[in-house]
Amino acid sequence: MNKFMVTTAIDYVNGAPHIGHAFEKILTDVLFRHFKQRCDKTFFLTGTDEHGIKIQKTAATMGIEPKQLCDENSQKFKDAWALLDINYDKFIRTTDEQHKKIVQEIFEKLLKKGDIYKHKYEGLYCSGCESFLSPKDLDENGCCPIHGKKPELVSEENYFFKLTKYKDAIIKYIKENPDFIMPSFRANEVLNQLENIEDISVSRAKSNVNWGIEVKSDPEQVIYVWIDALSNYITALNYNPNGESGENFKTFWPANFQIIGKDILKFHSIYWIAILMALEVELPKTIYAHGWITIDKNKMSKSTGNVISPKTVMDAFELSEPDAFRYFMCVSAPSGKDGNYSDEDFKERVNADLANNMGNLLNRSLNMLCKYFDGNILEEHICENILTASSMNAIAKVKAHFDKVEISEAASEIINIVDEANKFINDNAPWTLAKEGKMRECGEVLYSIFDLMCKVAILIYPYCPNIAANMAQQLKIDINMKLDELKPKMIKAGKLIEKSEIQPVFLRLDSEFAVKK
Numbered sequence: 438m439n440k441f442m443v444t445t446a447i448d449y450v451n452g453a454p455h456i457g458h459a460f461e462k463i464l465t466d467v468l469f470r471h472f473k474q475r476c477d478k479t480f481f482l483t484g485t486d487e488h489g490i491k492i493q494k495t496a497a498t499m500g501i502e503p504k505q506l507c508d509e510n511s512q513k514f515k516d517a518w519a520l521l522d523i524n525y526d527k528f529i530r531t532t533d534e535q536h537k538k539i540v541q542e543i544f545e546k547l548l549k550k551g552d553i554y555k556h557k558y559e560g561l562y563c564s565g566c567e568s569f570l571s572p573k574d575l576d577e578n579g580c581c582p583i584h585g586k587k588p589e590l591v592s593e594e595n596y597f598f599k600l601t602k603y604k605d606a607i608i609k610y611i612k613e614n615p616d617f618i619m620p621s622f623r624a625n626e627v628l629n630q631l632e633n634i635e636d637i638s639v640s641r642a643k644s645n646v647n648w649g650i651e652v653k654s655d656p657e658q659v660i661y662v663w664i665d666a667l668s669n670y671i672t673a674l675n676y677n678p679n680g681e682s683g684e685n686f687k688t689f690w691p692a693n694f695q696i697i698g699k700d701i702l703k704f705h706s707i708y709w710i711a712i713l714m715a716l717e718v719e720l721p722k723t724i725y726a727h728g729w730i731t732i733d734k735n736k737m738s739k740s741t742g743n744v745i746s747p748k749t750v751m752d753a754f755e756l757s758e759p760d761a762f763r764y765f766m767c768v769s770a771p772s773g774k775d776g777n778y779s780d781e782d783f784k785e786r787v788n789a790d791l792a793n794n795m796g797n798l799l800n801r802s803l804n805m806l807c808k809y810f811d812g813n814i815l816e817e818h819i820c821e822n823i824l825t826a827s828s829m830n831a832i833a834k835v836k837a838h839f840d841k842v843e844i845s846e847a848a849s850e851i852i853n854i855v856d857e858a859n860k861f862i863n864d865n866a867p868w869t870l871a872k873e874g875k876m877r878e879c880g881e882v883l884y885s886i887f888d889l890m891c892k893v894a895i896l897i898y899p900y901c902p903n904i905a906a907n908m909a910q911q912l913k914i915d916i917n918m919k920l921d922e923l924k925p926k927m928i929k930a931g932k933l934i935e936k937s938e939i940q941p942v943f944l945r946l947d948s949e950f951a952v953k954k
């Protein structure tokens with residue numbers, strides 16, 4: 438693989454980021470950092486979705502201009518991602534001039550092609566989804582099943598996109614490309630939704646919604662949020678619908694993975710794909726839908742008052758680095774399934790995996806190396822054994838999981854070899870070997886732990902970049918190593934560490950809980 442691109446959904450800015458938004462950005466960042474270990478040219482795109490009726494209304498309620506609300510809240514997302522070490526290459530805002538200009542051109546192109554047409558329409562609009570719903574989408578109370586609110590009856594003359602024209606091509610594409618929708622159990626859901634699709638409204642009358650991108654050839658209409666929002670994935674790369682696109686588009690498109698939540702899969706695997714087909718642009722390789730994070734098993738919602746931000750968690754546990762939170766978000770849900778955050782689970786899991794299991798193993802092994810060998814690795818300690826095989830196998834398993842966006846499952850593979858190493862050191866008891874004067878055997882046991890921990894540090898790096906860098910520093914390896922460079926017997930003979938250089942890898946969390954009961 439010589440290039441890799443990943444995108445996230447772009448978040449609405451009518452509120453501040455919460456741990457659900459963070460979950461997606463962390464999963465994507467971990468995936469990205471892993472593929473950076475396998476590939477030289479990489480691009481990670483994220484950003485904020487800033488137009489539409491919801492933002493217009495929120496700003497009006499606050500008595501401020503929509504742009505001011507967008508500027509303030511978009512910055513909150515950037516700040517949160519900085520706090521969580523989200524290593525994106527570009528943060529797009531749909532209010533960026535370049536984005537707006539390209540979206541207008543995309544719209545005009547589809548209009549000219551006849552894939553967009555004007556049509557008088559009456560429909561039920563859910564401002565939560567920023568989408569028209571058909572009566573069969575509603576629950577038994579006539580409400581949107583996702584937002585629990587009654588949609589508004591809207592009657593206007595709008596532009597429509599001929600989604601139905603692309604129905605058969607999309608069905609064929611999904612059936613022929615089993616990796617296109619991940620996890621695969623979601624593909625049937627999309628195929629079912631495709632059965633009932635209709636052409637979709639892609640603009641709103643300016644008299645009803647004015648916070649949006651104007652249709653160039655008809656300024657009384659604004660381009661409705663989904664065509665605006667979805668296009669971000671290519672406007673950010675400087676796609677040009679009428680000529681030569683920018684270098685980034687040529688290098689990175691199509692994206693390898695587009696990471697989104699299960700609630701917006703339909704927009705990505707149907708609407709977005711049809712738009713790309715209409716523009717004759719290559720399709721992304723995989724659309725991956727993650728599940729949702731609940732808090733203490735409850736849906737997060739402003740009305741329940743249980744929305745928590747990543748910063749709340751970090752502050753409550755006095756974390757100066759985001760590694761533990763990143764790790765927990767990744768392991769909180771099996772691939773594509775819903776996960777849950779609770780303070781108790783968070784604390785228990787990271788204390789067990791990162792502090793007791795991984796951190797203590799390295800710490801006590803380094804201390805023994807200092808105690809018995811003055812921190813030196815001797816030529817006679819260098820060996821291969823069962824741990825070498827396990828750690829080399831783990832690399833292949835981790836890669837295979839990441840190919841399927843199985844981020845939680847990949848983490849389990851890493852923790853499994855740490856467990857195995859803990860068992861190995863307890864079974865072989867280097868402290869007893871030293872007491873018995875079996876120094877060569879004692880050194881071999883410690884060596885095999887360090888050699889395994891080199892692999893662990895590099896493999897855990899995408900999840901816990903700071904902890905991994907700390908481990909790498911103590912093991913004297915380069916944290917920016919590619920996965921292909923991981924080999925048996927990476928540690929050479931010589932001084933590994935001074936006692937004074939040994940640092941704990943991760944301190945147990947014992948602070949107060951984040952959610953005050």
Ligand code: MSP
Nearest residue numbers: 446447448449457458486666667697698728729730
């Ligand atoms: N703006 C649209 C996406 C446009 S993409 C071209 C949107 N924004 S959102 O702010 O409502 O959601 C952004 C992402 O966060 C979505 O992928 C959504 O699934 C995800 N999540 C929002 N709440 C979440 C949880 N509680 N848990 C996990 N992910 C959640 O949709």
